[in-house]
Amino acid sequence: MREASFLPADPPRTGTLVLWGDPPAPTGSLGIAGGPGGVVRPEPVRLVEIGDALPLLLAADDTAAGSVLFWAAAARTALGLVARGRLLPGVTAGGWDAWRAGPLDAADADRLRALAAAMPAQARAVPADGTLLPAAAPLVRAFVDAVADHLPRSGDGPYAGTAPVAVPELRDWAAEAAAGVDAGVRVSLRLDGLRLDGDPAGRLRLVVQVHALHDPTRLADLADVWSGAAVGFGPDARVDALRAVRRAARFWAPLEQLLTRTVPDEADLDDVDLADLLDSGGAALAEAGISVHRPRDLTSLQTQVVAGGAGRGPSLLGTDPFRLDWEVALGGTPLTPDERDELARSHRPVVRLRGEWVLVDSATRRRAANPVAPPVPVAAALGAALTGEIDLDGTRVAVRATGRLAELREKLTAAPEPDAAPDGLTAVLRDYQLRGVGWLHRMTSLGLGACLADDMGLGKTVTLIALHLRRAALGTGATLVVCPASLLGNWEREIGRFAPGLAVARYHGPDRALGAADVVLTTYATMRLDAEVLAAHGWGLVVADEAQHVKNAGSGTARALRTIPSPARVALTGTPVENDLDELWAILDWATPGLLGTRAGFRRRWSDPIASGDTDAAARFARLIGPFLLRRRKSDPGIAPELPRKTETDRPVALTPEQAGLYAAVVDDTLARIAAADGTARRGLVLGLLTALKQVCNHPAQYAHEAEPVLAGRSGKVELLDELLDTILAEGGSVLVFTQYVAMARLLERHLADRGIGHALLHGGTPVPRREELVDAFQRGETPVFLLSLKAAGTGLNLTRADHVVHYDRWWNPAVEDQATDRAYRIGQTRPVQVHRLITEGTLEDRIATLLETKRALADAVLTGGEAALSELSDADLAELVGLR
Secondary structure, rough: OOOOEEEEOOOOHHHHEEEOOOOOOOOEEEEEOOOOOOEEEEEEEEEEEHHHHHHHHOOOOOOOOOOHHHHHHHHHHHHHHHOOOOOOEOOOOOOEEEEEEOOHHHHHHHHHHHHHOOOOHHHHEEOOOOOOOOOOHHHHHHOOOHHHHHHOOOOOOOOOOOOOOHHHHHHHHHHHHHHOOOOOEEEEEEEOOOOOOOOOOOOOEEEEEEEEEEOOOOOHHHHHHHHOOOOOOOOOOHHHHHHHHHHHHHHHHHHHHHHHOOOOEEEEOOHHHHHHHHHHHHHHHHHHOOOOOOOOOEEOOOOEEEEEEOOOOOOOOOOOEEEEEEEEEOOEEEEOHHHHHHHHOOOOOOOOOOOEEEEEOHHHHHHHHOEEEEEEEEHHHHHHHHHEEEEEEEEEEEEEEEEHHHHHHHHHOOOOOOOOOOOOOOOOOHHHHHHHHHHHHHHHHOOOOOEEOOOOOOOOOHHHHHHHHHHHOOOOOOEEEEOOOHHHHHHHHHHHHOOOOOOOOEEEOOOOOOOOOOOOEEEEEHHHHHHHHHHHOOOOEEEOOHHHHHHOOOOOHHHHHOOOOOOEEOOOOOOOOOOOHHHHHHHHHHHHOOOOHHHHHHHHHHHHHOOHHHHHHHHHHHHHHHHHHEEEOOOOOOOOOOOOOEEEEEEOOOOOOOHHHHHHHHHHHHHHHOOOOHHHHHHHHHHHHHHHHHHHHHOOHHOOOOOOOOOOOOOHHHHHHHHHHHHHHOOOOEEEEEOHHHHHHHHHHHHHHHHOOOEEEOOOOOOOHHHHHHHHHHOOOOOOOOEEEEEOOOOOOOOOOOEEEEOOOOOHHHHHHHHHHHHOOOOOOOOEEEEEEEEEOOOHHHHHHHHHHHHOOHHHHHHHHHHHHHHOHHHHHHHHHHHHO
């Protein structure tokens, strides 16, 4: 397992991550201190610049070495500091411009200390002349500063460009900007309420406290530090504390009165200063890393929003907004109307309530005087009830649901109950399908949308047919099903089989027309063209099958689908998230508009925090979407126990001499051109290189676009495919062969015809009626080999006749391959399914297969960004990825 350590540098952003171990990828050789017995030993290492190191570290999973996981934790800590604006300008020892992390509050300092204490020896194994490892704490701080120095740069010149700039003349300015930050102490402020009982006016004083950075348990009032009564502080503690107070005064002006005192230890606060501290001053100090502590004998009021709901009944698809009311409480008990009036009349920041002195900021006073909060849409109110919080004017506020909203929340969070099979359904539904019908009926009856995200092959189609029958008995109207063209026939057959009493019509083709029908089927392409016609029809339910087709909310298809009104919407997909949470937002925002907020707000509140490892945000998000998304997998206990086993095998295959020579030539030629290009031109060359190499691995004729190709004897993959087909067909089996390239599928079609093997080919250009004929013929056993375009046939089709699946070339996202495999491995399959992935040894495919298997650094980039992510690799990393071995 590859290990990692860090080499600091001046300026910090030029520091490097050092990787070594197995597998080696040397870019140099260094003496590494930290071997057995602490000896120095030579190691081949790879040096990675901090900008390239961050994606590698953030993508590390539990299989990574402890040293890698340590630096990944340090990287997340550094990113958190930068995200919170904890940045200070500085001038390095060498006179270079540099940003560094700071100021650090108590929690930040504790976190860095905990990291240093947990540092494994390998994480600080660096080139050394002796046998001693470097100290952990300075190394952690150097890494955090390296990240802080790298991230803010996006221009030219000092503190903006990446190139080091000598700025020795700015050293005094930088020192003044950071005055008190790098001292051996930090300060906090304590509101002292000891004078309250003896002072009818209820005035407070502000006391300065001093914390020793080397010992977080060492705390004393500044007066004791100044007099020498406090022990455990260094000889410079008085000067350091004075600098820290001077710095604090820059962030909150009333502290300037401390600087006029002989001992800057405390100050009396009048009402104006205290009110300012409670409203904005405390926030400004907190941003500067200076905490303000309130005494125990001084109580604060709690505010939250109460949402109950009334009116025409909740529906996310268009109702009156929900009314919100501010609730102000003391000690958990809401204030009475008289107490609210008393609080509203008071203009002081310290008020006597129920025999206690209470701090009151201006916002709380306004909420007491005017308890009516701005109304919000039903979707936002429901989301608040589920998560327990809501964003109002950019502030996150606690929510207490009452009345109808609380009742609705209880209904939505209850476990789905099985629904009785509706009249007119000829299928015998499994228990999990009955639960799915009950859940969908509950959601749609409430006027809410839903996403049924069961694994491919678990019967989403028959579940929706049952839902339609259940709703039709209540007179809800016709159902519109929008699906890929390849699934029109499947829907029509399934409805005819399981609900023969329903009238079904296709709205597709040149002579399409809307008529009277219980269920209307159309394609995404037709819907996009005829959105106005379909929107004018009164639908009782709109269903988006294979809803990942609208995962891009900005696409014309997704926009058109949103224009078709309906009191209920259901999304069907086996992969609600293929790449990132934005896709889930697009699907749920169609099904339940407004639930997740705007796309930008969703990223800020949910997507970005979850991606950065915020487990609390992930838990709140799960509570939010849980009622609206039902996800069952084949591997879940009791879901599909009758499914046979599935065996997946990587089939390594050697390149032919022709392929190997062609592969090496393409790599050498293109890498040379990539090295001389930049920007968009470079990215285009990288993507072209990846495509060309995959085509070479498939067959030289595909890469060369040969009009009359000779196919036999030129491709290792074709030879292996021939061997597999001979065995499969001899045993009476049937096989699906997926490729992402239609051109390759046509070459295979020609090759199979030359060999006299029965086959069929389905791709995106195959007309819908012909697709259905091909699927039916395969299911009847008339065609043993089915060649399929991955994009056109990777979802929706029921091809359980196949007991073998061959992935001729690799896709960048394993989830897409899994969907394709599920054409055969689904409910109705009675035989074991064998999956074969053909991988050319020593090539790009080989490395991608390994990365996808281990999900290490680059693998996650591939999973989230595909080939586009690879286009951002450095020249050295790209050469390592594509080089022939």
